[in-house]
Amino acid sequence: MATARKNPDGTASAGATIYSVAERAGVSIATVSRVLQGAGTVSTTTAQKVLDAVDQLNYVPLGAARSLAVRHHEAHGLVLPELTGPYYSELLMGFESRAAELGQSVTLMLTDGKADLARAVRQLATRVDAIAVLGSAAMPPAVARALHGQKPVVIIAGTPQEGIESVRAENAHSAEQLTEHVLAHGRTRLVFVGDPEGAPDIAERHAGFVAAHRARGLEPAAPVRVPFREGEGAAVAERILAGEIEADALVCANDELALAIMSHLQDAGRDVPGDIAVVGWDDVMTSRYVRPGLTTVRQPVHELGVIAAERLHQRVSGGLPQLEPQILPTEVVVRGSCGCPTR
Amino acid sequence: MATARKNPDGTASAGATIYSVAERAGVSIATVSRVLQGAGTVSTTTAQKVLDAVDQLNYVPLGAARSLAVRHHEAHGLVLPELTGPYYSELLMGFESRAAELGQSVTLMLTDGKADLARAVRQLATRVDAIAVLGSAAMPPAVARALHGQKPVVIIAGTPQEGIESVRAENAHSAEQLTEHVLAHGRTRLVFVGDPEGAPDIAERHAGFVAAHRARGLEPAAPVRVPFREGEGAAVAERILAGEIEADALVCANDELALAIMSHLQDAGRDVPGDIAVVGWDDVMTSRYVRPGLTTVRQPVHELGVIAAERLHQRVSGGLPQLEPQILPTEVVVRGSCGCPTR
DNA sequence: GGTGCAGATGTAAGCGCTTACAGGGCCGGG
DNA sequence: CCCGGCCCTGTAAGCGCTTACATCTGCACC
Numbered sequence: 224m225a226t227a228r229k230n231p232d233g234t235a236s237a238g239a240t241i242y243s244v245a246e247r248a249g250v251s252i253a254t255v256s257r258v259l260q261g262a263g264t265v266s267t268t269t270a271q272k273v274l275d276a277v278d279q280l281n282y283v284p285l286g287a288a289r290s291l292a293v294r295h296h297e298a299h300g301l302v303l304p305e306l307t308g309p310y311y312s313e314l315l316m317g318f319e320s321r322a323a324e325l326g327q328s329v330t331l332m333l334t335d336g337k338a339d340l341a342r343a344v345r346q347l348a349t350r351v352d353a354i355a356v357l358g359s360a361a362m363p364p365a366v367a368r369a370l371h372g373q374k375p376v377v378i379i380a381g382t383p384q385e386g387i388e389s390v391r392a393e394n395a396h397s398a399e400q401l402t403e404h405v406l407a408h409g410r411t412r413l414v415f416v417g418d419p420e421g422a423p424d425i426a427e428r429h430a431g432f433v434a435a436h437r438a439r440g441l442e443p444a445a446p447v448r449v450p451f452r453e454g455e456g457a458a459v460a461e462r463i464l465a466g467e468i469e470a471d472a473l474v475c476a477n478d479e480l481a482l483a484i485m486s487h488l489q490d491a492g493r494d495v496p497g498d499i500a501v502v503g504w505d506d507v508m509t510s511r512y513v514r515p516g517l518t519t520v521r522q523p524v525h526e527l528g529v530i531a532a533e534r535l536h537q538r539v540s541g542g543l544p545q546l547e548p549q550i551l552p553t554e555v556v557v558r559g560s561c562g563c564p565t566r
Numbered sequence: 567m568a569t570a571r572k573n574p575d576g577t578a579s580a581g582a583t584i585y586s587v588a589e590r591a592g593v594s595i596a597t598v599s600r601v602l603q604g605a606g607t608v609s610t611t612t613a614q615k616v617l618d619a620v621d622q623l624n625y626v627p628l629g630a631a632r633s634l635a636v637r638h639h640e641a642h643g644l645v646l647p648e649l650t651g652p653y654y655s656e657l658l659m660g661f662e663s664r665a666a667e668l669g670q671s672v673t674l675m676l677t678d679g680k681a682d683l684a685r686a687v688r689q690l691a692t693r694v695d696a697i698a699v700l701g702s703a704a705m706p707p708a709v710a711r712a713l714h715g716q717k718p719v720v721i722i723a724g725t726p727q728e729g730i731e732s733v734r735a736e737n738a739h740s741a742e743q744l745t746e747h748v749l750a751h752g753r754t755r756l757v758f759v760g761d762p763e764g765a766p767d768i769a770e771r772h773a774g775f776v777a778a779h780r781a782r783g784l785e786p787a788a789p790v791r792v793p794f795r796e797g798e799g800a801a802v803a804e805r806i807l808a809g810e811i812e813a814d815a816l817v818c819a820n821d822e823l824a825l826a827i828m829s830h831l832q833d834a835g836r837d838v839p840g841d842i843a844v845v846g847w848d849d850v851m852t853s854r855y856v857r858p859g860l861t862t863v864r865q866p867v868h869e870l871g872v873i874a875a876e877r878l879h880q881r882v883s884g885g886l887p888q889l890e891p892q893i894l895p896t897e898v899v900v901r902g903s904c905g906c907p908t909r
Numbered sequence: 910g911g912t913g914c915a916g917a918t919g920t921a922a923g924c925g926c927t928t929a930c931a932g933g934g935c936c937g938g939g
Numbered sequence: 940c941c942c943g944g945c946c947c948t949g950t951a952a953g954c955g956c957t958t959a960c961a962t963c964t965g966c967a968c969c
């Protein structure tokens with residue numbers, strides 16, 4: 224296979240290297256590099272010759288070679304469980320945009336469906352300078368720990384681990400606020416829907432739920448432990464309809480769950496919030512469109528991504544780890560599903 | 567700055583190279599490489615020594631060095647406009663999962679908000695073996711063309727360009743089907759909402775809309791040209807309420823638009839589909855939850871991503887470009903918003 | 910006219926890995 | 940006992956870039 228294919232017009236379409244550019248421009252490779260990096264001093268005429276040659280040869284430098292020489296990948300890794308729903312996307316957008324501003328590319332890895340996660344992560348570590356991991360990414364802590372020490376790591380919305388940076392949104396307090404809001408509507412039999420052990424944020428939200436009850440001297444009911452997949456919503460709704468779960472308000476671990484339950488309940492003729500109030504978490508787009516609007520909590524997800532990217536970059540540039548977990552504030556968004564007058 | 571920090575236990579926490587591993591294992595770097603790559607023959611005892619050393623030193627190979635030596639990045643680039651809504655996420659998930667299976671990492675780039683797109687893309691080209699670009703990624707065709715010839719490129723859901731591979735979902739035919747379905751409900755004043763010039767798929771959908779009218783000897787109304795951002799929906803709804811747009815059915819360029827309009831109209835007291843039918847495109851999650859359910863078209867988005875990754879990989883492995891655009895079938899999903907009895 | 914200095918360019922030494930090639934043991938067959 | 944092979948391992952030559960350092964050219968200044 225020919226390495227340097229020549230086009231009819233004499234330009235090479237691929238395989239151009241810094242050497243071919245230098246030759247064509249009649250300079251040394253050092254000069255080419257200087258022009259391209261904007262470092263050092265090069266006379267304008269020489270620079271132009273180089274630029275012309277680059278153009279003619281359609282030269283694209285080999286990132287790997289540069290990385291090897293500068294000993295930086297100039298890339299950040301991001302590990303997410305998957306990408307359904309707006310949460311991860313939003314996070315990713317924040318991460319990507321900030322990383323790009325800082326001149327870093329982002330290499331993405333999704334854990335869902337990966338047979339050998341540890342291997343995949345190690346593989347990722349091979350090609351990036353630093354890695355951000357979403358807490359609930361089902362990343363074996365051992366792996367996260369192994370990574371750390373190799374490369375800077377930040378955990379997003381996950382259980383903070385000894386010596387590893389972390390960023391997350393506030394959960395417990397707003398969950399307490401949200402729960403109290405529902406209690407203030409006069410509801411007495413609230414049920415938390417979601418598995419506190421499924422993810423650290425859920426655990427915190429549940430803790431808030433419990434705290435709100437305690438603050439009123441109430442004893443919270445046991446949570447209905449279900450994974451927060453959309454499909455589970457229907458099942459939960461059925462159990463409610465069957466009277467198996469008794470509640471006049473549902474505090475759901477996230478909006479997808481809340482929406483699925485609400486819609487199912489409504490289809491069965493129940494009135495939300497009349498018969499039963501439903502609140503969620505995340506403020507996804509749909510929550511604005513359903514009737515009644517879903518009362519929920521908005522997290523600064525985009526911001527979370529931005530901060531993670533920033534932290535990684537700082538670390539890569541020699542900054543010290545900021546071990547104190549960074550916690551971003553969230554905001555309760557009141558709409559109609561909690562019992563408030565519909566807007 | 568020390569390059570090889572030593573831990574108390576004598577293991578190095580970073581900066582381990584193939585040399586340090588070789589030294590510790592008492593073998594040559596070639597042997598280390600062979601063990602790690604699983605290539606060549608190495609006795610089990612030697613291999614074990616190497617593996618032990620790797621473990622002790624917590625060695626992570628430098629991807630850049632390998633890439634340089636093997637002359638492959640083992641990474642695919644994916645360029646998307648942004649990540650709102652389920653469309654892009656789904657695509658990305660498909661792309662990532664297939665790429666991972668093929669042993670390729672994926673480097674993501676979002677065009678939204680990038681000041682110097684061309685530069686960003688060139689930068690990306692520097693670190694990957696091949697690039698997939700989403701058609702509506704507002705990628706200057708010139709850039710796409712420059713890329714092509716440098717690296718294999720496939721265009722996803724975009725205007726096919728001379729000599730560049732492309733994959734997309736069928737649009738025109740299903741749009742015609744969908745429109746005909748609405749016409750069959752007896753609606754007579756259908757309006758297409760969305761900008762046919764905004765993106766190639768929209769243009770095709772509009773073409774289908776027109777074709778359905780022609781097939782019945784009808785003259786289609788002029789489209790309401792709006793970008794398909796959620797926010798635009800309200801504006802369109804207002805124009806309808808004001809009588810500025812006269813219609814008894816809306817064929818929207820995508821679900822987000824359709825949902826926003828529908829919800830706004832309902833809030834204003836209009837009956838959907840009684841007063842006006844609304845249909846969309848994409849079958850996003852919300853479309854199942856709103857009342858009435860949104861009639862829409864489902865695209866094999868995940869599959870699109872999978873195929874793109876596959877194509878790139880084939881090309882990188884020396885396969886020939888398959889220039890015939892690949893077109894995946896779509897499916898009309900009928901729910902209540904078109905006028906069909908609600909399920 | 911010599912000296913010094915700054916600006917422009919070239920030289921060459923890596924960066925950490927893969928891999929073709931070249932041994933060095935060791936075995937069985939002649 | 941020698942020799943051809945087969946395993947296993949080491950040697951060394953790059954891969955395409957960056958960059959410290961050397962070099963060279965002018966030019967201002969004394």
